[in-house]
Amino acid sequence: MKYIIFDLEFNQSSNKEDRVHQLPFEIIQIGALKLDEDFKTISTFNELVKPSVYKTVLPYIQDLTKITNEIVSTAKNFIDIYYDFINFIGKEDTIFIIWGIVDLRELHKNIIYFNLSTENLPKLFIDIQDYTSKYFKVPGGKRIGLRNALDFLSIDISSEFHNAFNDACYTAEIFKKLYNDLIKPKIYINTPIRIKAEPKKIVNYDCLILQIEKMYNKKLTSEEIGMIKLAYNMGKTNQFLVSIEKRK
Numbered sequence: 001m002k003y004i005i006f007d008l009e010f011n012q013s014s015n016k017e018d019r020v021h022q023l024p025f026e027i028i029q030i031g032a033l034k035l036d037e038d039f040k041t042i043s044t045f046n047e048l049v050k051p052s053v054y055k056t057v058l059p060y061i062q063d064l065t066k067i068t069n070e071i072v073s074t075a076k077n078f079i080d081i082y083y084d085f086i087n088f089i090g091k092e093d094t095i096f097i098i099w100g101i102v103d104l105r106e107l108h109k110n111i112i113y114f115n116l117s118t119e120n121l122p123k124l125f126i127d128i129q130d131y132t133s134k135y136f137k138v139p140g141g142k143r144i145g146l147r148n149a150l151d152f153l154s155i156d157i158s159s160e161f162h163n164a165f166n167d168a169c170y171t172a173e174i175f176k177k178l179y180n181d182l183i184k185p186k187i188y189i190n191t192p193i194r195i196k197a198e199p200k201k202i203v204n205y206d207c208l209i210l211q212i213e214k215m216y217n218k219k220l221t222s223e224e225i226g227m228i229k230l231a232y233n234m235g236k237t238n239q240f241l242v243s244i245e246k247r248k
Protein backbone atom coordinates (compact mmCIF):
# COMPACT_ATOMS: atom_id res chain seq x y z
CA MET A 1 0.00 0.00 0.00
CA LYS A 2 1.21 3.47 -0.92
CA TYR A 3 0.03 6.86 0.30
CA ILE A 4 -0.38 9.98 -1.82
CA ILE A 5 -0.54 13.18 0.23
CA PHE A 6 -1.61 16.04 -1.98
CA ASP A 7 -2.68 19.66 -1.72
CA LEU A 8 -4.04 22.17 -4.24
CA GLU A 9 -4.07 25.90 -4.85
CA PHE A 10 -6.92 27.51 -6.76
CA ASN A 11 -7.88 30.56 -8.77
CA GLN A 12 -11.40 31.85 -9.41
CA SER A 13 -13.32 34.82 -10.79
CA SER A 14 -13.80 37.96 -8.72
CA ASN A 15 -17.21 38.41 -10.33
CA LYS A 16 -19.84 35.88 -9.25
CA GLU A 17 -21.69 36.32 -12.53
CA ASP A 18 -18.60 35.18 -14.47
CA ARG A 19 -18.05 32.03 -12.42
CA VAL A 20 -18.60 28.73 -14.19
CA HIS A 21 -21.10 26.72 -12.17
CA GLN A 22 -19.33 23.41 -12.85
CA LEU A 23 -15.92 24.87 -11.97
CA PRO A 24 -16.02 27.49 -9.21
CA PHE A 25 -12.32 26.91 -8.42
CA GLU A 26 -9.67 26.25 -11.07
CA ILE A 27 -6.51 24.44 -9.97
CA ILE A 28 -3.28 26.39 -10.47
CA GLN A 29 -0.92 24.17 -8.44
CA ILE A 30 -0.71 20.53 -7.40
CA GLY A 31 1.77 19.47 -4.73
CA ALA A 32 2.12 15.87 -3.56
CA LEU A 33 4.30 13.25 -1.90
CA LYS A 34 4.21 9.48 -2.31
CA LEU A 35 4.96 7.46 0.84
CA ASP A 36 5.60 3.73 1.14
CA GLU A 37 4.22 1.41 3.85
CA ASP A 38 6.88 2.67 6.26
CA PHE A 39 5.94 6.31 5.56
CA LYS A 40 9.19 6.97 3.74
CA THR A 41 9.00 9.43 0.86
CA ILE A 42 9.40 7.62 -2.47
CA SER A 43 8.82 10.55 -4.81
CA THR A 44 7.39 14.04 -4.98
CA PHE A 45 5.21 16.06 -7.36
CA ASN A 46 5.11 19.85 -7.60
CA GLU A 47 3.58 21.46 -10.67
CA LEU A 48 2.00 24.80 -11.51
CA VAL A 49 -0.99 24.83 -13.86
CA LYS A 50 -1.71 27.42 -16.52
CA PRO A 51 -5.33 28.52 -15.98
CA SER A 52 -7.61 28.36 -19.02
CA VAL A 53 -10.97 29.29 -17.48
CA TYR A 54 -10.08 32.08 -15.05
CA LYS A 55 -7.01 33.23 -16.94
CA THR A 56 -6.03 36.10 -14.65
CA VAL A 57 -4.84 35.14 -11.17
CA LEU A 58 -6.68 37.33 -8.68
CA PRO A 59 -4.48 39.81 -6.78
CA TYR A 60 -5.37 38.40 -3.36
CA ILE A 61 -4.54 34.88 -4.57
CA GLN A 62 -1.19 36.15 -5.86
CA ASP A 63 -0.51 37.69 -2.45
CA LEU A 64 -1.60 34.53 -0.65
CA THR A 65 0.15 31.92 -2.78
CA LYS A 66 2.91 33.95 -4.46
CA ILE A 67 1.65 32.46 -7.74
CA THR A 68 1.60 35.27 -10.29
CA ASN A 69 0.27 35.56 -13.83
CA GLU A 70 3.84 35.58 -15.13
CA ILE A 71 4.70 32.35 -13.33
CA VAL A 72 1.71 30.35 -14.59
CA SER A 73 1.93 31.77 -18.13
CA THR A 74 4.75 29.33 -18.92
CA ALA A 75 3.20 26.35 -17.09
CA LYS A 76 1.47 23.39 -18.79
CA ASN A 77 -2.31 23.20 -18.92
CA PHE A 78 -4.40 21.11 -16.56
CA ILE A 79 -4.88 18.22 -18.98
CA ASP A 80 -1.14 17.70 -19.37
CA ILE A 81 -0.49 18.13 -15.65
CA TYR A 82 -3.28 15.69 -14.81
CA TYR A 83 -1.72 12.96 -16.95
CA ASP A 84 1.60 13.64 -15.24
CA PHE A 85 -0.13 13.37 -11.87
CA ILE A 86 -1.72 10.05 -12.81
CA ASN A 87 1.70 8.71 -13.82
CA PHE A 88 3.08 9.94 -10.50
CA ILE A 89 0.33 8.10 -8.59
CA GLY A 90 1.09 4.86 -10.43
CA LYS A 91 -0.92 1.66 -10.60
CA GLU A 92 -0.27 0.27 -7.12
CA ASP A 93 -2.89 0.22 -4.38
CA THR A 94 -2.91 3.77 -3.07
CA ILE A 95 -4.75 5.86 -0.48
CA PHE A 96 -5.17 9.61 -0.79
CA ILE A 97 -4.28 11.58 2.36
CA ILE A 98 -5.83 15.04 2.41
CA TRP A 99 -6.13 18.03 4.70
CA GLY A 100 -9.88 18.53 4.32
CA ILE A 101 -12.32 17.09 1.79
CA VAL A 102 -12.41 20.29 -0.30
CA ASP A 103 -9.24 19.52 -2.27
CA LEU A 104 -10.45 16.05 -3.24
CA ARG A 105 -13.86 17.38 -4.25
CA GLU A 106 -12.40 20.21 -6.34
CA LEU A 107 -9.90 17.86 -7.96
CA HIS A 108 -12.79 15.77 -9.23
CA LYS A 109 -14.63 18.86 -10.45
CA ASN A 110 -11.61 20.01 -12.46
CA ILE A 111 -11.13 16.55 -13.94
CA ILE A 112 -14.76 16.24 -14.98
CA TYR A 113 -14.91 19.80 -16.33
CA PHE A 114 -12.03 19.03 -18.72
CA ASN A 115 -13.69 15.76 -19.79
CA LEU A 116 -11.04 13.56 -18.24
CA SER A 117 -11.44 10.23 -16.52
CA THR A 118 -11.28 9.67 -12.75
CA GLU A 119 -10.87 5.95 -13.29
CA ASN A 120 -7.19 5.82 -12.29
CA LEU A 121 -7.53 7.96 -9.18
CA PRO A 122 -7.35 6.22 -5.78
CA LYS A 123 -10.82 5.40 -4.52
CA LEU A 124 -9.81 5.41 -0.84
CA PHE A 125 -8.95 8.50 1.17
CA ILE A 126 -8.20 9.63 4.71
CA ASP A 127 -9.15 13.14 5.76
CA ILE A 128 -6.41 13.68 8.30
CA GLN A 129 -7.73 17.14 9.17
CA ASP A 130 -10.96 15.56 10.36
CA TYR A 131 -9.06 13.06 12.51
CA THR A 132 -6.71 15.73 13.89
CA SER A 133 -9.68 17.91 14.86
CA LYS A 134 -11.21 15.03 16.80
CA TYR A 135 -7.84 14.14 18.30
CA PHE A 136 -7.54 17.61 19.79
CA LYS A 137 -11.25 17.68 20.67
CA VAL A 138 -11.96 20.84 18.70
CA PRO A 139 -15.41 21.98 19.94
CA GLY A 140 -18.57 22.58 17.96
CA GLY A 141 -17.70 20.35 15.04
CA LYS A 142 -15.11 22.89 13.86
CA ARG A 143 -11.84 21.94 12.20
CA ILE A 144 -8.34 22.70 13.32
CA GLY A 145 -6.15 24.77 11.02
CA LEU A 146 -2.93 23.44 9.56
CA ARG A 147 -0.68 25.88 11.42
CA ASN A 148 -2.32 25.17 14.81
CA ALA A 149 -2.04 21.43 14.26
CA LEU A 150 1.69 21.77 13.54
CA ASP A 151 2.16 23.90 16.65
CA PHE A 152 0.27 21.46 18.89
CA LEU A 153 2.29 18.55 17.54
CA SER A 154 5.60 20.45 17.81
CA ILE A 155 6.33 20.02 14.11
CA ASP A 156 8.87 22.47 12.74
CA ILE A 157 7.50 25.19 10.46
CA SER A 158 10.21 26.05 7.96
CA SER A 159 8.31 26.85 4.74
CA GLU A 160 5.54 29.24 3.78
CA PHE A 161 1.92 28.15 3.89
CA HIS A 162 -0.52 28.36 0.95
CA ASN A 163 1.94 26.63 -1.31
CA ALA A 164 0.50 23.30 -2.43
CA PHE A 165 3.75 21.37 -2.08
CA ASN A 166 4.68 22.88 1.29
CA ASP A 167 1.19 22.23 2.68
CA ALA A 168 1.31 18.65 1.38
CA CYS A 169 4.63 18.18 3.22
CA TYR A 170 3.12 19.54 6.43
CA THR A 171 0.08 17.28 6.01
CA ALA A 172 2.41 14.30 5.57
CA GLU A 173 4.22 15.08 8.84
CA ILE A 174 0.91 15.29 10.72
CA PHE A 175 -0.25 12.04 9.13
CA LYS A 176 2.94 10.23 10.13
CA LYS A 177 2.73 11.51 13.68
CA LEU A 178 -0.95 10.69 14.32
CA TYR A 179 -1.65 7.64 12.18
CA ASN A 180 -2.75 4.47 13.95
CA ASP A 181 -4.65 1.31 13.07
CA LEU A 182 -7.94 2.83 14.21
CA ILE A 183 -7.87 5.30 11.33
CA LYS A 184 -9.73 3.66 8.48
CA PRO A 185 -9.88 5.01 4.92
CA LYS A 186 -13.20 5.87 3.34
CA ILE A 187 -14.38 5.44 -0.22
CA TYR A 188 -14.79 8.73 -2.05
CA ILE A 189 -18.05 9.02 -3.95
CA ASN A 190 -18.22 11.93 -6.32
CA THR A 191 -21.56 13.72 -6.08
CA PRO A 192 -22.71 15.25 -9.38
CA ILE A 193 -23.32 18.99 -9.36
CA ARG A 194 -26.99 19.70 -9.04
CA ILE A 195 -28.13 22.62 -11.09
CA LYS A 196 -30.91 24.48 -9.38
CA ALA A 197 -34.13 24.07 -11.32
CA GLU A 198 -35.81 27.18 -12.64
CA PRO A 199 -39.09 27.99 -10.87
CA LYS A 200 -42.15 26.88 -12.82
CA LYS A 201 -43.74 29.68 -14.81
CA ILE A 202 -47.39 29.96 -15.81
CA VAL A 203 -49.19 32.23 -18.22
CA ASN A 204 -51.24 35.07 -16.78
CA TYR A 205 -54.24 34.60 -19.07
CA ASP A 206 -56.09 37.60 -17.63
CA CYS A 207 -53.26 39.93 -18.72
CA LEU A 208 -52.95 38.14 -22.06
CA ILE A 209 -56.65 38.55 -22.85
CA LEU A 210 -56.64 42.17 -21.71
CA GLN A 211 -53.69 42.92 -24.00
CA ILE A 212 -55.40 41.31 -26.99
CA GLU A 213 -58.61 43.26 -26.31
CA LYS A 214 -56.59 46.50 -26.25
CA MET A 215 -54.84 45.60 -29.51
CA TYR A 216 -58.11 44.88 -31.32
CA ASN A 217 -60.18 47.44 -29.42
CA LYS A 218 -62.97 44.96 -28.69
CA LYS A 219 -64.32 42.80 -25.90
CA LEU A 220 -63.61 39.13 -26.49
CA THR A 221 -66.37 36.59 -26.07
CA SER A 222 -65.93 33.55 -23.82
CA GLU A 223 -65.68 31.39 -26.96
CA GLU A 224 -62.85 33.55 -28.35
CA ILE A 225 -61.03 33.46 -25.01
CA GLY A 226 -61.33 29.67 -24.98
CA MET A 227 -59.92 29.45 -28.52
CA ILE A 228 -56.94 31.66 -27.59
CA LYS A 229 -56.09 29.52 -24.55
CA LEU A 230 -56.43 26.33 -26.59
CA ALA A 231 -54.21 27.69 -29.38
CA TYR A 232 -51.55 28.72 -26.87
CA ASN A 233 -51.50 25.30 -25.16
CA MET A 234 -51.41 23.45 -28.49
CA GLY A 235 -48.55 25.66 -29.64
CA LYS A 236 -46.46 24.63 -26.61
CA THR A 237 -46.49 21.01 -27.78
CA ASN A 238 -44.34 21.94 -30.82
CA GLN A 239 -46.34 19.49 -32.95
CA PHE A 240 -47.10 22.15 -35.55
CA LEU A 241 -43.53 23.31 -36.11
CA VAL A 242 -42.21 22.96 -39.66
CA SER A 243 -38.73 23.33 -41.14
CA ILE A 244 -38.05 26.40 -43.27
CA GLU A 245 -35.55 25.89 -46.07
CA LYS A 246 -33.27 28.78 -46.83
CA ARG A 247 -33.77 30.35 -50.22
CA LYS A 248 -30.82 30.12 -52.55
